[in-house]
Amino acid sequence: MTVYGSAARLAPSDLPPPPIKIPSNSALFLDLDGTLAPIMPRPDDVGPDAARAALLARLRAALNDRVAVVSGRSLDDLSRILGTDGVAYLAAVHGLERRTPAGEFRAEPHEGLLEARDILGELARSDRGLLLEDKHLSLALHYRNTPSAADAVVEAAERLARQTGLVLQLGDMVAELRTPGQDKGSSVAALLREPAFRGAVPIFVGDDLTDEDGFAAAARLGGFGVLVGAERPTAATYRLEGPQAVHAWLDAAVQEMTR
Numbered sequence: 182m183t184v185y186g187s188a189a190r191l192a193p194s195d196l197p198p199p200p201i202k203i204p205s206n207s208a209l210f211l212d213l214d215g216t217l218a219p220i221m222p223r224p225d226d227v228g229p230d231a232a233r234a235a236l237l238a239r240l241r242a243a244l245n246d247r248v249a250v251v252s253g254r255s256l257d258d259l260s261r262i263l264g265t266d267g268v269a270y271l272a273a274v275h276g277l278e279r280r281t282p283a284g285e286f287r288a289e290p291h292e293g294l295l296e297a298r299d300i301l302g303e304l305a306r307s308d309r310g311l312l313l314e315d316k317h318l319s320l321a322l323h324y325r326n327t328p329s330a331a332d333a334v335v336e337a338a339e340r341l342a343r344q345t346g347l348v349l350q351l352g353d354m355v356a357e358l359r360t361p362g363q364d365k366g367s368s369v370a371a372l373l374r375e376p377a378f379r380g381a382v383p384i385f386v387g388d389d390l391t392d393e394d395g396f397a398a399a400a401r402l403g404g405f406g407v408l409v410g411a412e413r414p415t416a417a418t419y420r421l422e423g424p425q426a427v428h429a430w431l432d433a434a435v436q437e438m439t440r
């Protein structure tokens with residue numbers, strides 16, 4: 182069984198904030214929930230935001246389009262939130278979907294999702310606070326609105342991961358079963374092969390356990406990671422407190438690049 186979400190192998194962090202002056206050939210890989218957008222009670226509560234769109238547009242202009250959003254959400258959901266032309270490079274469902282100006286990549290859904298859909302669906306119907314998000318290539322069972330269900334949700338997801346071969350991805354008040362084969366680290370590596378990104382210094386900014394793959398890939402490929410949120414063992418090099426601090430840092434970095 183593959184479980185993503187154990188950060189125990191990583192060193193404890195006591196990390197400074199990232200520098201405002203970033204390399205002129207940087208490429209930004211930005212997580213959405215908890216990084217560009219504050220965490221909300223339900224996934225659909227996150228929607229378009231004019232200030233975020235303006236900041237992303239300025240970053241794209243300053244970095245010759247080397248800005249990607251790398252998210253656990255689906256491509257369709259990212260389009261709803263960011264707009265269809267908000268960001269040219271998207272990696273979705275933890276890397277199982279990608280969209281670039283050259284086209285789209287979508288992994289084949291794992292057959293185990295059929296059984297998982299039945300069992301997680303039944304569990305979701307047993308507690309009105311649970312929310313099952315079906316992303317076609319993965320199933321995320323959210324328990325933010327019923328935290329006492331956490332153990333039952335995680336146990337069911339662990340059992341299904343063992344039985345089906347799906348990857349268990351633990352996240353922020355969510356247990357997710359996803360098709361194996363990709364993660365946020367492989368998305369960074371794939372996007373860096375795009376013509377616009379070649380030779381760039383990757384900077385990965387994210388808050389969740391799924392973002393650890395992105396931090397590790399950025400470091401391996403010559404850049405660094407920025408952890409968003411509370412201290413924890415991490416592969417990131419720097420840390421910011423939350424989405425507001427992320428926006429302030431990106432705003433200062435873009436000002437520095439364009440002055």
Ligand SMILES: O=P(O)(O)OC[C@H]1O[C@H](O[C@H]2O[C@H](CO)[C@@H](O)[C@H](O)[C@H]2O)[C@H](O)[C@@H](O)[C@@H]1O
Nearest residue numbers: 213214220221222223224252253254325353355
């Ligand atoms: O990789 P991300 O862009 O950070 O996406 C991770 C997951 O984000 C969403 O769930 C989380 O945010 C919700 C809205 O703030 C919150 O209600 C939920 O509890 C969080 O787990 C999204 O729904 C998932 O599909 C993403 O995998």
